[in-house]
Amino acid sequence: MSESKSDLERALQALTPAAPVLDRDRLMFLAGQAGRGPTLPWKVTSGIFAIASVVLAVLLVVRPAPEIQVVTVVVPAPVPKEFPLHKPKDSPSPEQIPVQEPYNRLPDLASYRLQQQIMRFGAESLPSLSDPGALPNEPPVTVDRIGKMSPTTTPMNLFPWQ
Amino acid sequence: MMGPDQFGQLVDRHAAALALYARQWCSAPEDVVQDAFLKLVRQAVPPIKVVPWLFKVVRNGAISMARSEKRRRRYETAAAEELPPWFESAEGTGLDGETVTAALQHLTPEEHETITLHLWGGLTFEEIAQVAECSSSTAHRWYAAGLESLRERLHVYVREQI
Numbered sequence: 495m496s497e498s499k500s501d502l503e504r505a506l507q508a509l510t511p512a513a514p515v516l517d518r519d520r521l522m523f524l525a526g527q528a529g530r531g532p533t534l535p536w537k538v539t540s541g542i543f544a545i546a547s548v549v550l551a552v553l554l555v556v557r558p559a560p561e562i563q564v565v566t567v568v569v570p571a572p573v574p575k576e577f578p579l580h581k582p583k584d585s586p587s588p589e590q591i592p593v594q595e596p597y598n599r600l601p602d603l604a605s606y607r608l609q610q611q612i613m614r615f616g617a618e619s620l621p622s623l624s625d626p627g628a629l630p631n632e633p634p635v636t637v638d639r640i641g642k643m644s645p646t647t648t649p650m651n652l653f654p655w656q
Numbered sequence: 657m658m659g660p661d662q663f664g665q666l667v668d669r670h671a672a673a674l675a676l677y678a679r680q681w682c683s684a685p686e687d688v689v690q691d692a693f694l695k696l697v698r699q700a701v702p703p704i705k706v707v708p709w710l711f712k713v714v715r716n717g718a719i720s721m722a723r724s725e726k727r728r729r730r731y732e733t734a735a736a737e738e739l740p741p742w743f744e745s746a747e748g749t750g751l752d753g754e755t756v757t758a759a760l761q762h763l764t765p766e767e768h769e770t771i772t773l774h775l776w777g778g779l780t781f782e783e784i785a786q787v788a789e790c791s792s793s794t795a796h797r798w799y800a801a802g803l804e805s806l807r808e809r810l811h812v813y814v815r816e817q818i
Binding site: 502503505506507508509510511512513514515516518521522524525526528529 | 660663664667668671672673674675676685686689690693694697698740741742743744750751753756771775776803806807810
């Protein structure tokens, strides 16, 4: 019985199924198209970007002028922190600071001028004690006397030759 | 990724058996077979066993197509008298294609399916079980029962011919 089965199987297998009415070239073309992968995401993405571009262009054309708004912002003043007191380590004590002598210690005006006179014209320019031109009632002009002259005595009076 | 040559060989080798398998359910097996091949191309990861996968897709597509009532009814009423040939004429086999087609249509759907898948699809019973969603032993039982039924019918036919 199994042999007859095998014979029947062989006889049936010998029959070739009818070729389907299948356009092979069209099937290959469609397969090539389908093999490119999904194109829907790209189409959707392109559409979204195209719409966004149009909307942005319209907004750019019809957008209103910007309104100037004055906004007052109250900013609290910064609270200064306590600065640390830097005490220099090597600062000298007040006792160590040398005391400078004041510069305004000028010599007396009369003696200064006499000194200048001597330095300019020499000691010979000074009137001698036996000057015949000297006034008889006045004591001879000496350096000590010049220093004791009253302020009203001008150098012009002392040196008439000038 | 499947190349064009490999895809073309697959079409040439299995399109007829796939169409014969789809004819069991639907009136336009070529469309179902074409869709199955296109689905195969769209697969990001190709199936491990391509041929059983194709038969499975064709099965689902053919059953879905059969559920569209209008086409089904129109096909049944119009084509009840003149069935398209399922097999090409084969000389020397002792079997006529039309007779085998008529005998196949008297089988139960399960017997018809397993015989088509095993004899003309070249699938093993394990693969038939995956496609038909049954166990391999059940598939083998359906096959044996269908073959016995065919043998009886075709034997009678051969006797009448003699």
